[in-house]
């Protein structure tokens with residue numbers, strides 16, 4: 361792989377020689393271990409801030425402080441493990457969003473990737489800091505245009521944009537109607553449309569494309585549509601260094617294509633995951649949480665006593681505590697949680713669990729062979 365991906369044009373410009381971003385994966389699946397392993401291979405590693413405070417003793421009493429403390433520790437650890445590019449993924453609806461952004465700026469992470477909703481305030485929060493590059497995650501050219509409009513008020517453009525298509529794992533920025541129209545809502549075409557917005561604006565920022573990119577040939581293909589690099593999540597879950605527990609990796613290794621499907625999360629968003637008994641029961645409305653930690657704004661996974669008709673309508677009758685389900689998955693308790701996964705998760709069994717180094721060697725070879 362010869363062509364380089366560069367983020368930014370100033371003295372803090374970041375080079376990502378492998379042109380691969382590791383997607384942030386909450387809860388606790390991409391921390392300093394995975395992020396530094398990817399960075400050491402010339403990729404960009406991402407610490408996921410979502411639910412990161414789960415092992416802090418005061419997380420239930422002091423969510424914001426505990427979470428940003430845990431994030432700081434992971435950033436410090438990552439910086440000790442690599443000189444490569446390491447950033448953080450912070451989801452807009454997280455209660456600790458602003459505190460986490462502050463921690464990232466103070467600790468000098470190379471970039472903040474932010475999605476889950478439109479990161480309208482990120483440029484404002486970063487203020488005059490130019491060292492930490494800002495990468496909004498969008499699923500449409502419209503979302504990207506809205507961000508540009510708002511950020512211009514702060515005198516700043518994004519340093520790059522992560523365009524996530526409908527085949528990704530995790531929450532998706534698409535409605536059921538949009539998912540049913542793959543001719544229009546496919547990653548390649550969204551990349552082309554975002555590229556048009558960038559050109560019209562007269563700016564020079566790279567697109568990092570995400571969602572369903574699994575092989576080196578996929579990377580080459582999406583670059584032919586105007587992306588400068590790729591973000592991968594699913595393929596990195598089953599690396600030795602990923603912080604997913606063995607049970608989570610097994611869910612990937614043992615699943616078949618038909619097990620991977622769309623779920624409705626309490627956040628009122630669709631997501632892609634490996635279907636299991638927990639999700640079946642949650643979708644049937646049998647998993648009401650006892651307590652709400654108010655960790656995500658707009659989440660409807662509230663206690664049984666407050667599951668109103670309106671909430672039930674919003675989440676398709678499936679309120680469950682989203683964070684608790686993902687914390688359980690992080691602990692390997694798959695009976696009480698589930699695994700988010702992209703469309704290609706069933707392919708994990710082709711290689712089994714391999715190191716990030718082995719994976720990057722495979723991706724390089726596939727990329728070269730697809731020329």
Ligand SMILES: Cc1cc2nc3c(=O)[nH]c(=O)nc-3n(C[C@H](O)[C@H](O)[C@H](O)COP(=O)(O)O)c2cc1C
Nearest residue numbers: 383384385386528529530571572592593594700702
């Ligand atoms: C298990 C899992 C957890 C994820 N968690 C997050 C998250 O917390 N925040 C986020 O912005 N994206 C999240 N994503 C999306 C990834 O960052 C990435 O964009 C996506 O996985 C790319 O698609 P792929 O899985 O097909 O490679 C997650 C994806 C997976 C598979």
